[in-house]
Amino acid sequence: MNQTSLDPAYSGEHNLLAAYQADSAFFFASPCHTLLAEGIQQVITDTDPSAAIAAALASQPDPAQAVVVGAIPFMPEQQPWLFVPRRVRRADALKQEQRSALRQPLQADCQLTPQPAPAAYCQGVSDALARIGSGALDKVVLSRTLELSAQQAIDQRQLLLNLASQNQHGYTFAVQLSADDAPRRALMGASPELLLARYGRQVITNPLAGSAARSPDSTEDRRRADALLESGKDLYEHKLVIDAVVEALAPYCRNLQVPAGPSLVSTATMWHLSTRISGELIDPTVGSFELARALHPTPAVCGFPADPARKLIREIEPFDRGFFTGMVGWCDGNGDGEWAVTIRCAEISERTLRLFAGAGIVTGSLPESELAETAAKFRTMLRAMGLADLAEAA
Template identity: 50%
Template structure:
């Protein structure tokens, strides 16, 4: 095995090009790839899976990782995804080996262009629900909120893409990772014959020693190719009462969920902006110090999930509205994807800007946060903007 691909507990010691090497080495079905602004991981094979059960997931993960600890070896790592539904089985495994590298953004080779596939699938696209039906669901939810039934709900729709041949998942992952090397790219098995692939802008929570970081995003607007218009849209987002309210609801929920775990929790009073290739987002970076060193990254992620950014508030009411409004099973969408080691350190990302591949099909997901000030037209346009990342990656369009 080359030096750039070797298992190593200290990513900073690897040579330039290591992150790109891991990206290029990814193979579907057997590999798990995760990239963040902190590091790049590639897991190969499966030494153990995480069983489904009634005990807390964080406890089951801890038991498996502790059983796999070996003296004088780096702590074992679990990688994979968790679904939106709390009672659905996890798609988590401990790889036989995990290769580490620095962040993709620090790798000079990541700037090299990705060769375009001249023989891309000829996709047939079906919208579920249709834009008209989605707009009706938004209008119904807004009417109920204005009547005081609940405060917010996140409603999603999907694009079902079918082709005569299977998509090139490694090429798709390379395109997504290179398009946004500051984000969170991933490709992991999500079930028998299925792969979850995407590039999320949103960190749910990370733990490193006794320090935690969460980065909730809520409130967004599409980017513009015209620089002056793009700047205007960003400035307008920072002053939008509707988007600031939507964002504040999420930040308050994150603060309330994390406060019991912390001796100190820092929450900025005003959001900042985060940009992706397609959207501007309102962003707040929450940091804290853990009270109990035994609390793991997955303990924290489980306490946060689902935030109002992907579900709504109150949570139980929002879940019921989602179940009644969305004519599909979300599966891994709006769950979380990431990793954790046996010491409790890890990163969990909100599973958005993603697709699930199975054979010759892709299912793309996009949602919008609905509040009382929302309009069907604006929220439908927001989901269309969120679809663009993947539509460009696969060479399809609406």
């Protein structure tokens, strides 16, 4: 049986972003550290994979240093893509100069196909608002996709480098979604949202809900940020998420620290309402994956309550989300790990990118405004491709 090998050096001098290749199995960069995994030793596809993860980690020669990496889809009945890699390399967090030095122009002649069409998306928002008005649920997140078809093969390595260069404070990831001998298909993104991290007994989650597009004009950009902080609709949407997250974590944690109100965080394209919640793990045997599964999906990507929101998503969205609004990350034999919400992402095959973006629908939402929010969220991937001008056509 093959055994996972670990890079014996753990050093901030290692730029694992530069070491990433298009056939690398997994890459994950967080504000704390970087992980690069190569090769696939053992695949875990159980729809309830907790026991299989524990068994896979325990079977390694040094279970405490072993790692499982991968992604979980949005819908609970769908198979995850988790695996034990053949080799794992770790380093400290990327420095901005490491990120910026690797950015290069990447632009293709692409044909863009939205699904659903903008008018159909707006109709879906109207239908959801009617359902919310009837009392069936409080919130639902509706998403749409853009399929970009290029004339030439997409440079997956350069796309990841570009994503990392514009995502200093978030979670940049790349996951090969096929075994070594299968046609290459990847999930890549630059998520701003931490679903859950566990380091020893410390547990951290940082939900984002309530958004506004950035403006290139500094005065207008500040006005939008201030308006978001005072928006009754967005504050209500955010509170739904925070209340649900706190309720889910309470059985696992003591001393939960929950700020009285949200703060603002920004990416290159968006402002978000943010609340960082931390606590101390009661039972030290509970690992990061179990904790993340207890949270997933939060109302930030699904809605509230979750079951009627998920049902409405199935009715209205004319596509399969796959791993979009799932979770992506890693866990180790100590129980530590980091899991980001799989947003600002795309699934990539040789000459095709499928981008995803969603918006939270609550009482007071306006269909055209939610459409504009999804278009703004597409800009993360489009900018990395050198196609930011296509956002307005989305």
